[in-house]
Structures are given as structure tokens and as C-alpha cells.
Amino acid sequence: MFRRTLRILGGASIAASLDMAMGIIIFYCLGGLFRQKVSLVGYGIAMLMAVLPDLDVIIQLARERRSTGEHKKSITHYPMAMIPAVMAVAWFLSPFLSLAGALCLFWHYLHDSIGEGPGISWFAPFSFERYMLRKERDGWHLRLTPEELNVLYSANTEKWLEENYLCISAKSVFGVAALVTALALVLI
Numbered sequence: 001m002f003r004r005t006l007r008i009l010g011g012a013s014i015a016a017s018l019d020m021a022m023g024i025i026i027f028y029c030l031g032g033l034f035r036q037k038v039s040l041v042g043y044g045i046a047m048l049m050a051v052l053p054d055l056d057v058i059i060q061l062a063r064e065r066r067s068t069g070e071h072k073k074s075i076t077h078y079p080m081a082m083i084p085a086v087m088a089v090a091w092f093l094s095p096f097l098s099l100a101g102a103l104c105l106f107w108h109y110l111h112d113s114i115g116e117g118p119g120i121s122w123f124a125p126f127s128f129e130r131y132m133l134r135k136e137r138d139g140w141h142l143r144l145t146p147e148e149l150n151v152l153y154s155a156n157t158e159k160w161l162e163e164n165y166l167c168i169s170a171k172s173v174f175g176v177a178a179l180v181t182a183l184a185l186v187l188i
Helices: 002-015 017-033 040-064 069-073 079-091 095-111 146-154 157-164 170-187
Strands: 131-136 139-143
Touching: 002 017, 002 040, 002 157, 002 170, 017 040, 017 095, 017 170, 040 079, 040 095, 079 095
Parallel strands: none
Antiparallel strands: 131 139
């Protein structure tokens, strides 16, 4: 059990590496734009903000001992709820943190809406229609059908991590390279 959990966490960390890299880059660019010095703690917060929506994976794993595509049904994947909530809470700490956090979340949602997976409900809690921009044989598609969602929700996260991130793949290499590059940018 412990070995399996470590494997899932390792794969999830590699899967999240592109989001963490973008969090660092967003804070770095905004810091330069607003002449705001960002500390190492700030960059740590950037990485956390960029993966905050996936907190639901940890909750699902703890509760159900498994993770599926259904984790994206939780409130952490509702941009219309999360972005204003995070902005409001972060504003009390710093307006810079509020804006940077909102952009990190927006990046994460955009990333979750392109290519694969169950997409997200951009307009939840007002509409639970799910969106995922993807290329099919007959062209580009944005909305997911109920049939497509049933298949995607039943997908096993462990299997997905195995096929995409716990091996040498374009996704894993690109994500890790992006994170290493972003870290080098702020540490050098």
C-alpha cells in the first residue's frame, strides 16, 4: 500500500510539474512587471497556487483509496468559484499575491481544458457542462458528450499516470524540463 501511494504521488508530482513551472513563471513575470521582489517562499506559494485545484485528487485518494477522472467534479475545479475566492483571501495578504494566484489558477484550468481528460466545468456552479478542447478525426471539439464523460470518469488515474508520466514520454520530459528551467530562472 505504501509503495503504491508513493508511486501515485511521484507520478502526480511529475504530472503537476508543468503547472508548477508555470506558477513560477507567472510570479516571476508579474514580479518584474510590478517591480515586486518575489522570495523563495513566494515561488513556493506560486507552485502551490498552480496545483491547488488538484487538491481534490489527494482528498479522493484519502477517502476512496483510488482516484479517477471524477476528481474534476469537485469545487476545486470550478473556476467561477475558485478564482474569486482565492483572489479575495489572497488580497488580505497582498494584492500582488491575489493577482498572481488568480493567474496561476487560470493557467491550471486552461491546461486541464486542452487535449485529454474530462475537461472542466468552466461555468460551474451555474452550468455543469464540461469543456475540453481536443482534436478528433472530424475536426476540433470543445464540449464533451455524456457518453464521452462516462468513459473519462471511469478512467483509472494510476493507469493514466503509468502511461503518461511514470515513463519517459514527451509529457513527462517536457514538464520536468519546464520545471527545472523555471527553477533555474529564479535561483540563478
